[in-house]
Amino acid sequence: MLSPAYDLTFYEYDPEKDPESYGVLLCDFNHGKPPMKPLYMGLGWYWYYHGTRYGAETLCLPTTHGWDSRFINGYPYITAIRTTEEERKLREPVFKEKIRPFIEDFNGVWDAYKTELLRVYTEAKRSRGLVEWQDIRKLSNHELLDFFLDFAYILNRKEGEIHFVMLVAACYLNGLFQQQWRELLGVEPTIDPRFARCTAGGELEHQAAMVARELWRLARRAVEMGLEGAFAADPRETLRELSASEKGRQWLDEYREFLLRDGWRCQRMHAYDTPAWIEDPSLALGEIRLLLPQETFAPDAERARVIREREATEAEVLAAVPGPRREAFRLLMRAARMAGYWSEDHSYYCDLYIGALGRWIVTEFGRRFAEAGCIDDPEDVHFLHPNEIRKAAIPMGRINLRPYVERRKKEWERNLTVEPAPFMGDISQAEAIIRSDPSLLVSAQHPIVREELRADLYGAAAAPGYVEGVARVIMTADGLAELKPGEILVAPGTSPAWMVAFNLIRGVVTDGGGAFSHAVIMAREYGLPCVAGCVEATTKIKTGQRIRVDGDRGVVYVLDG
Amino acid sequence: MIQSGASRYVYWLPTLRKEDAPLVGRKSANLGEALRLGLRVPPGFAVSVRAYEDFLDCTQAGSRIREVVEQAGVDLESIEKLERLSARLREIVESQPLPAEIEDALADAYRELCGFCGRENVPVSTRSAGPVSRPGQYETYLNVVGAEEVAEMVRRVWASTFNSRSLAFRLRHGLPLERDPIGVTVLKMVNAKAAGVLFTADPNTGDRETMVIEANWGLGESVVSGEVTPDAFFLDKSTGQVRQKKLGRKVRLVTSAERGVADQETGWERQSVFCLSDAEAEEIGRLGRALEEHFGCPQDVEWAVDAEAGFPENVVLLQARPAVIAERKPAAEQVAEMLVKWFYG
Numbered sequence: 001m002l003s004p005a006y007d008l009t010f011y012e013y014d015p016e017k018d019p020e021s022y023g024v025l026l027c028d029f030n031h032g033k034p035p036m037k038p039l040y041m042g043l044g045w046y047w048y049y050h051g052t053r054y055g056a057e058t059l060c061l062p063t064t065h066g067w068d069s070r071f072i073n074g075y076p077y078i079t080a081i082r083t084t085e086e087e088r089k090l091r092e093p094v095f096k097e098k099i100r101p102f103i104e105d106f107n108g109v110w111d112a113y114k115t116e117l118l119r120v121y122t123e124a125k126r127s128r129g130l131v132e133w134q135d136i137r138k139l140s141n142h143e144l145l146d147f148f149l150d151f152a153y154i155l156n157r158k159e160g161e162i163h164f165v166m167l168v169a170a171c172y173l174n175g176l177f178q179q180q181w182r183e184l185l186g187v188e189p190t191i192d193p194r195f196a197r198c199t200a201g202g203e204l205e206h207q208a209a210m211v212a213r214e215l216w217r218l219a220r221r222a223v224e225m226g227l228e229g230a231f232a233a234d235p236r237e238t239l240r241e242l243s244a245s246e247k248g249r250q251w252l253d254e255y256r257e258f259l260l261r262d263g264w265r266c267q268r269m270h271a272y273d274t275p276a277w278i279e280d281p282s283l284a285l286g287e288i289r290l291l292l293p294q295e296t297f298a299p300d301a302e303r304a305r306v307i308r309e310r311e312a313t314e315a316e317v318l319a320a321v322p323g324p325r326r327e328a329f330r331l332l333m334r335a336a337r338m339a340g341y342w343s344e345d346h347s348y349y350c351d352l353y354i355g356a357l358g359r360w361i362v363t364e365f366g367r368r369f370a371e372a373g374c375i376d377d378p379e380d381v382h383f384l385h386p387n388e389i390r391k392a393a394i395p396m397g398r399i400n401l402r403p404y405v406e407r408r409k410k411e412w413e414r415n416l417t418v419e420p421a422p423f424m425g426d427i428s429q430a431e432a433i434i435r436s437d438p439s440l441l442v443s444a445q446h447p448i449v450r451e452e453l454r455a456d457l458y459g460a461a462a463a464p465g466y467v468e469g470v471a472r473v474i475m476t477a478d479g480l481a482e483l484k485p486g487e488i489l490v491a492p493g494t495s496p497a498w499m500v501a502f503n504l505i506r507g508v509v510t511d512g513g514g515a516f517s518h519a520v521i522m523a524r525e526y527g528l529p530c531v532a533g534c535v536e537a538t539t540k541i542k543t544g545q546r547i548r549v550d551g552d553r554g555v556v557y558v559l560d561g
Numbered sequence: 562m563i564q565s566g567a568s569r570y571v572y573w574l575p576t577l578r579k580e581d582a583p584l585v586g587r588k589s590a591n592l593g594e595a596l597r598l599g600l601r602v603p604p605g606f607a608v609s610v611r612a613y614e615d616f617l618d619c620t621q622a623g624s625r626i627r628e629v630v631e632q633a634g635v636d637l638e639s640i641e642k643l644e645r646l647s648a649r650l651r652e653i654v655e656s657q658p659l660p661a662e663i664e665d666a667l668a669d670a671y672r673e674l675c676g677f678c679g680r681e682n683v684p685v686s687t688r689s690a691g692p693v694s695r696p697g698q699y700e701t702y703l704n705v706v707g708a709e710e711v712a713e714m715v716r717r718v719w720a721s722t723f724n725s726r727s728l729a730f731r732l733r734h735g736l737p738l739e740r741d742p743i744g745v746t747v748l749k750m751v752n753a754k755a756a757g758v759l760f761t762a763d764p765n766t767g768d769r770e771t772m773v774i775e776a777n778w779g780l781g782e783s784v785v786s787g788e789v790t791p792d793a794f795f796l797d798k799s800t801g802q803v804r805q806k807k808l809g810r811k812v813r814l815v816t817s818a819e820r821g822v823a824d825q826e827t828g829w830e831r832q833s834v835f836c837l838s839d840a841e842a843e844e845i846g847r848l849g850r851a852l853e854e855h856f857g858c859p860q861d862v863e864w865a866v867d868a869e870a871g872f873p874e875n876v877v878l879l880q881a882r883p884a885v886i887a888e889r890k891p892a893a894e895q896v897a898e899m900l901v902k903w904f905y906g
Contacts, residue, residue, distance in 0.1 A: 062901060096897040103893045176896070176903050322795045322805040324763040324771045328895035335896070 005071035006038040006408045007385065010046070013070040013077070019425030023433060025070060025077035026440065027420050030493065030512050031270055035074035035415045037382040038408050040271050043152055044358055045076075047160030052439065053081070055164030060094040061172075062087075064437035066164075070424075074415030077424055080437035102169040103331065106338035107204070109169075110345070113162045117349050120155060121264075121357065131260070133279045136364045144368075145393040148361050152386055156354060163350040164439075170339035171439040177336035180329060184321050190533075193464035193552040197313040198333060199340050200306050200463075200524040206345035208499050208518075209299060209525060211262050215284065215500065218255060219291035227251055231289040235282035238289070255281065265352035266359050267477055269495045273382050276356040279363075286481055287500035298503050302527040344521045347495070365389055372397030375405055383408040453555050457509070457534040457541075461554030462520040465529030467507040468548045468559070471541045474501075488549060490541045494519040502526045507549040509537045509556050523551075531556050570612040570666040574605055579856075585609050586690025586744030591856075591881050598855055600848055601877045604677055605685065605748035606670045610692060612663050613719050614742050620657035623740065626650055626723075630739045643725045643732075650723035659712055667715060668708040674749065682706050683749055684817065687714040689721065690744040694882050696861075698727045699743065703780065704750055704817040711747065718745050750817065751877055755836040756781035756865035757791055759845050760884055761798070761853040767890055769859065771804075772796040772846050778827060778836045779814035781863055781879070788824075789813050792835050796846040803839045811836065841866055844876040852881045859884040 005011035018025060036045060053066030065081040083091065101109050128147060130136060139147065177199075181189040189195040205213070222228060230241035230248055242248030263278035277283050314333065321329045366381030374392050375381065381389075383405040392399035423430065434440050472487040474480060477497040483489065488507040491498070495518055502508075502522045508530040510519045523530035529551030531537075537556065541547060546559040572585055577593025584590075589607030596602050617623035633646050659667075675683045684706050689699035700721035702714040721727070722741045731738055757776035762769040774794040777783045784791045790810040797804045814827050837845075845864050852860045861884035867875040890898075 092901050096894070096901060099897050099900060100893055103896045172900055172903075173896075176900050179903055180899065322793075322807065323797075324766045324768045324773070324795060327892045328766070328899065331892040332896050332899070 003070075003072055006041065006074070006383075006411060007404075008038065008042055008071070011041070011069065011071040013072050013424070015424070018070060022068065022079040022081075022425065023429035024423050024425035024427055025068075025079045026423050026430060026433075028076040028078050029420070029422075030442070032074075032076040033420070033492075035412060036076075036271065037273060037412060039362060039382045039384055039386075040273075040358075041071065042385045043362075044156060044272070044355065045270065047156045048163070050157065051160035051164030052168075054161045055166075055168035055439075056081075056437075058161075058165050059098045059168055060091045061168065061437070062092045062095050063435075067437065067440065072424065073418045073420060074412060075418075075420035078440060080433045080440060082433070082436045099169060099172070102173065103335050106169070106173070106335050106342065110166060110342050113166065114345075114349050117159060117162060117353075120158060121353055124150060124155060124357070133276075133360065136360055139364075141368070141393055141396050144361065144364060145390065148365070148386075148389060148393070151357060151361055155357065159350055159354045163346065166342060166346060167442065168439050170342055171441065173332065173335045173339045175438040175441070177332050180332060184325065184329065185317065190460035190462075191554045193461055194313050194317055196462060196464050196524060196551070197309050198317060199337050200310050201337075201341060201344075201521070203307070204341050204345075206341055207348040208344050208522070211348075212299070212499050212503070213297055214258055214262060215287055216291050216294060216297045216503070218251075218258060219288045219294065221254060222251055222288065223292060225251055228292055231285070231292060235285040235289075238285050239282055255284075259284070262348075264356040265348065265497070266355050267497050269347070269351045269355060269497070272355065272359040272362050273379065274359075276359055278356065279359070290483075290500055291503060294503060299525055302525070306524070306527055340521055344518065344525075347518065362389075365393065368396060369401060374399055374401045376402065380405045380409070383412065453553060455550075455555035456558045457531070457537055457556040459509070459531040459534035459537075459554050459556070460520075461550075461552055462532035463508075463523035463528060463530035463551050465507075465527070465551045466549070467529045467551075468546065469506050471509075471543060471545050471547045472505075473538050473541055473543045475538065488547060490537050490543075490547075491519070492538055494522070502528065507551070508532075509534060509541065509547070509549055511535055511537050570609050570615075570663050571670040572607045572609060573670075574602060574607065577607060583610070583692045584744075586692055586746070587694050587882065588688060588690035588880055589744055589746045590690075592746065592748075592878070594855070595852065595878055595881060598851055600851060601874065603749040603751055603877055603879070604674060605746065606674065607690065608667065608715055608745040608747065610742045610744045612666070612715075613744070614740075616657070616660060616663060616716075616719065617740065617742075619660045622653050622657045625653050627739045629653070640725070640729075643728055647723055647725040647728055650728075651720040654720035654723065655716060657716075659716065664712055667712050670747070671708045671711050674747075678749055685711060685747050686750055687711065687718050688746045688748075688880070689718050690746045691741070692743070695727070695730070695741075696882070698724070698730060700724070701782075703782070703822045704820065706820060710820075715745050715747075719743070748879065751865040751879070752817070752868045753780050753865040754868040754875070755779070755841075756863070756879075757784040759849045759862040759864060760859065761849040761862070762859040762884065763795075764884065766895060770798050772798055772849055774837070774842055774845055775809075776837050776842075777809070777811050777814055778831055779816040779825070780822060781865060782815040782822065783813060783824075785863070792837065794837065794839075794842040796842065798846075798850065801843055801846050801850065803842050806835060806839075806842075808833075808835060837866065838872075840872060841876060844873045848876065848878050852878075856881075856883065861885070 003013040049067060049069045056064050056066035063083055067078045068081050070077045178189045181195055225247050227248060230238055232238050242252050259278045259281060266276045267274035318326055318330060362381050366378035369375045369381060370378040384401060388401060388404055392401055469488045471490050472483055473490045480501055483501055483504055485504045486506055489501055489505045490509045493510050493512040507528055508519050508523045510532045511534055520530055520532050529549045531549055531551060531554050541558060548557040548559055574593045575596050577585060577590050579590050579594040582590040585607035592602050629649055675681055684704045686703045687705055688701045700718060705711055705714045722743055728738060755776050755778050760773045763771045763773050775784050775791040777789055777791045783789050789812055792809040793807040794803050795805040811827050811832050814825055815822050816825055849860055849862050860881050863880040864878055867877055
């Protein structure tokens with residue numbers, strides 16, 4: 001019998017046939033926990049799986065056609081669609097040509113794509129006369145449905161395709177760089193502090209850092225204008241306070257400009273059920289409040305040092321590479337570093353902006369369906385499928401959508417309590433599958449246990465340095481308000497929604513995330529020690545415990561407890 | 562060294578020049594040329610191409626081979642048919658006794674070699690030497706002992722011109738299947754401490770300023786066959802000095818057995834150290850540079866370090882031929898190729 005997936009036949013799992021065809025399917029904890037809601041699975045996430053195949057076929061990857069995926073108990077499982085030996089031979093020469101532009105000028109490729117995405121997003125709004133969040137209410141049901149369909153089939157699709165062409169190239173270049181590091185320098189890169197230094201940023205400021213700088217600038221403005229007192233613990237009160245004075249309103253105008261440009265981001269990536277900054281202006285006020293005492297922007301102070309250290313380490317490493325291989329290694333190192341920059345920069349243009357547009361449209365449908373009596377609660381829209389929205393949008397109020405919602409909601413709530421199995425099938429085949437498609441590593445980690453270090457947690461030496469301090473375990477971005485300056489952040493992983501935290505903390509420990517993840521890149525940028533991919537950091541460490549983070553060796557010690 | 566000048570079948574290496582390739586094959590001719598440059602080559606002789614041709618004619622093997630090939634009507638697609646044809650043709654060659662004149666010439670030359678080396682039953686290697694270089698196509702036999710066995714192995718080297726990979730090569734290139742006359746190089750075996758290859762330009766990058774040595778303990782066969790990851794030495798061509806070296810994973814080595822050779826596991830202590838000293842590597846590089854200068858193009862060299870001699874006499878040349886070195890590839894193309902290789906791990 002097939003395992004159902006919220007009526008999404010595309011994702012149904014066949015417990016006999018699927019492991020037989022693929023060997024093993026691996027649970028994607030990174031993106032799939034807590035479980036996604038059905039509307040996002042069928043709409044946004046759908047195009048990511050499409051994107052993996054589009055990326056593999058566009059670059060003509062020799063060993064994979066991209067991912068296949070199933071949902072079991074609401075959790076995503078992924079595997080590679082491997083090519084045959086004959087296919088590999090045919091694809092190899094084509095791949096060598098297709099990958100060249102990424103090797104030579106990774107960022108040049110991305111800049112063109114980024115511009116195109118931004119143009120498509122802004123044109124979708126402009127052509128409909130939409131500027132502010134509230135403007136969407138002006139659309140007729142027909143216009144709203146039209147926007148929804150464009151979103152689903154054009155915007156979302158384009159985003160998924162560009163996203164994965166870039167992601168595949170980034171993963172391959174980064175993977176090769178790690179392999180070459182191992183081969184030429186004889187050290188495991190994830191536990192070599194030089195590796196982290198060489199992949200640290202520098203000359204280019206990615207979008208997340210630019211937004212962090214804007215938030216800091218707005219905080220400075222507020223201080224200059226003598227508005228510090230208006231920033232209360234409750235951001236709603238802050239809004240009221242600011243609106244009450246001339247200066248406050250002037251500041252809010254500047255803030256609004258910022259939100260119209262950079263506020264298209266929801267609190268949680270890969271979901272439509274958390275608010276966007278542009279939707280709820282109070283959201284970023286909390287972050288600005290935390291930044292009020294910061295007289296300098298931390299990355300500015302660190303940047304020169306980070307670049308200097310990177311350049312010195314690069315020179316040292318290149319000298320150790322045999323002469324004939326040096327030039328290629330230098331080029332690969334640069335491409336891998338640009339891929340790292342991309343992985344931070346793309347979140348906004350790919351995951352965040354598109355997610356906020358999706359939230360905009362489906363939230364409005366939720367409101368209209370609830371008002372017209374199709375569902376009980378606007379939030380129930382997250383349990384519908386795109387086709388049900390099409391079915392009910394035009395004869396607004398005549399379709400009862402509750403039966404769809406009820407059973408899927410019940411199933412989703414049950415799935416919330418389920419601990420997903422880490423894999424389905426024969427785990428011994430996992431290595432071969434990941435080898436055939438290293439982009440799967442976006443969703444899988446393997447901590448290296450080194451008994452001789454007698455540590456409490458083993459992970460990747462993601463960003464160098466050494467720090468002791470008080471741990472703060474935070475599970476979601478909503479919990480960031482609890483953070484005190486000088487603490488060490490312990491989290492399942494981080495996303496751009498967490499970035500304000502990096503101005504306050506002294507170190508980072510994460511459950512997930514390889515050399516390539518958000519937390520790691522931010523930590524390098526801010527010069528903070530970071531150990532990533534510890535798997536059980538958030539369960540083993542308790543808030544308030546003193547811990548020692550050794551970012552050079554990728555281990556964490558719990559000092560009391 | 563004594564010359565048996567009357568023989569059409571055997572030539573001593575010091576008498577040969579590179580122009581003699583049509584007569585004895587390129588391998589023997591190049592070794593003769595190297596000796597004239599003052600490079601060290603183990604003592605040995607060349608069995609002429611004529612010897613093989615006369616063998617085919619006198620024994621009727623040639624005409625039988627022609628018949629079989631004509632009947633076979635082989636096509637490239639059928640590896641199985643090619644294998645069957647190969648087995649039949651080799652059987653024809655290997656089952657014919659050598660004509661007395663050839664057998665005597667080989668026995669005389671071997672006896673003289675033993676005399677020169679000052680020992681009975683000196684072990685030798687027998688390698689194919691085609692007038693046209695066909696690297697890796699034909700068989701080599703190592704540690705061959707005694708006149709009878711030398712004759713036997715010479716015949717087997719000849720027969721290997723009918724191995725299936727050579728047949729497939731000749732089919733693909735429109736060359737006649739029924740004959741590919743070759744000479745044979747017979748060299749005294751070196752009791753090698755270490756051996757391997759030298760490229761006088763970097764074959765991976767096309768960099769002509771760098772020479773690359775790959776080396777393993779024992780005989781060079783383990784390096785040539787690619788069974789182990791050898792130690793690698795990168796030499797600066799202009800200074801001749803070792804610029805960089807990389808320890809290999811030398812888990813196995815090939816060494817002389819009582820007869821022929823044997824594959825052995827390498828002890829940990831020998832895996833963890835380089836099999837050449839820098840001085841030895843630089844001496845190998847010096848041989849390579851002399852060859853490149855003389856022949857006027859990058860060389861692909863096989864060498865050995867003799868366990869029974871002192872430095873630098875212990876560094877000897879076994880073979881030299883023009884290297885197939887790509888033009889230096891742009892770095893981006895090198896990275897693309899590394900990516901492709903990475904897929905297989």
